[in-house]
Amino acid sequence: MAQVKLLLFGPLAEEYGSSESFHNITHNFTINQLIEKLNLTKWKENGLKCAVNKEFTTYEKILSDGDEVVLLTPVSGG
Numbered sequence: 001m002a003q004v005k006l007l008l009f010g011p012l013a014e015e016y017g018s019s020e021s022f023h024n025i026t027h028n029f030t031i032n033q034l035i036e037k038l039n040l041t042k043w044k045e046n047g048l049k050c051a052v053n054k055e056f057t058t059y060e061k062i063l064s065d066g067d068e069v070v071l072l073t074p075v076s077g078g
Contacts, residue, residue, distance in 0.1 A: 001026065002065035006034070012043065012071055025063055032059040034069065047074040 001024045013019040016038060023034065031050050035041055040048070044059070051070040052061055063069065 002029075002063070004034070004063050004065075004067045004069050006038075007068065007070045009070075010073055012040065012048075012073055016040065025065075029063050030059065031057070031061050031063065031069060034063070035059065035071070040071070043071070043073060048072070049074070 003022055003024050006021050006023055008016055008019050008021075023037070025034070031052070035044065035048070035050075049072040050057060050059060050061070051072070052063065052067050054068070054070075
């Protein structure tokens with residue numbers, strides 16, 4: 001079984017309860033499936049961005065063993 005490292009920041013980390021975690025994934029597992037597994041789907045409606053190995057990508061990206069996944073909320077300024 002493959003494993004990915006997940007990094008969350010700001011309100012995402014607060015909601016999930018951790019800023020860094022590791023998750024076992026199956027073959028052809030996507031970022032979207034990871035988001036669903038973590039119950040964070042509501043954040044997609046608010047402009048959630050995702051990156052794998054420091055490159056922005058889509059929710060349909062298939063993950064591989066050892067990937068580093070980062071989920072980011074939009075930044076708002078004043």
